Amino acid sequence: MKTRDLGLAIAVAALWGLNFSFIKLGVARVDPLVLAGLRFALTALPLVLFLPRPQIAWRWLVLYGLTFGVGTWGLVSLSLHAGLAPGLAAWLLQSSAFITPLLGVLWLSEVWLRAQKIGACVALLGFLQVIFASSGASSTVGVVLILGAAGSLSVANLIVKRAAVKPAEVLGFLSWSCLFAPLPLFALAFATAGSGAFTALPEQLGDRLAWASLAFQVYPTTLFGYWVWNSLMARYSAAEVAPVALLVPLFALLFAWLIFGVGISVAQAAGMGLILAGLLINTFLARLQVWLPRLGWRIR
Helix, strand or coil: CCHHHHHHHHHHHHHHHHHHHHHHHHHCCCCHHHHHHHHHHHHHCCHHHCCCCCCCCHHHHHHHHHHHHHHHHHHHHHHHHCCCCHHHHHHHHCCHHHHHHHHHHHHHCCCCCHHHHHHHHHHHHHHHHHHHHCCCCCCHHHHHHHHHHHHHHHHHHHHHHHCCCCHHHHHHHHHHHHHHCHHHHHHHHHHHHCCHHHHCHHHHCCCHHHHHHHHHHHHHHHHHHHHHHHHHHHHCCHHHHHHHHHHHHHHHHHHHHHHHCCCCCHHHHHHHHHHHHHHHHHHHCCCHHHHCHHHCCCCC
16 A cells, blocks of 8 residues: 555544444443444435435445445444443454455455465464453354454455445445445344334433434544545455554554543553554565565565
């Protein structure tokens, strides 16, 4: 990636890390699935009234809306409802950083560079270290659901590439596809919590923190964050972009520490160091062949 684009990807990872703290504020006041449904309803409306529908087959819009809105964030909400700790949920969701490049090889015939393979292995060690050092994995069902969400997010990432979304169409693609997420999410909310999830909503939305949570999830996180992210996915290979998502839980822990006072253990910090090392290898090792040709490295 170009340096500017890498900087944008890191900025988006920071936004997404902060988003977990805003989600925590929101789900303490509003049913998680209802909150997710409102998030995608406001992502689609009113933008679809002003943005033309991208020249992409309807099936890709529907599939992205379902895999991203329902399959990812619906399952995230259900995993938290099943008792999975939010911090561990943030980490397990980012296993998509490994699943996405693998699916890119299988589905789109993309090729990994040697530096990307080495970086992925180092980052995976750090990723597993942090998971084992984290407490709160009390729900097997929650773990299964969050891994399903990670797989769904990986598929959503590759739909952007498979549908050949042009960078100029990314915002329109995001808004139009999100039309297909709210109704299934509201249906899941009714199935799991009954009508009470909706009758209590007017009172719940009277809380300023509920609105702050919703607004942050819609505008900086989804509209800006996924506009930038999907533009990068359309421009670069999955193996170049997806690993940057491993910074999301690092930022999530940082903001949780700043906002909620949640501490970070030495073992978690060691795992984070390995993840950062893996990302640096993934991003910069191949460039050393240009910067330091005397080393004689041949990276393919």
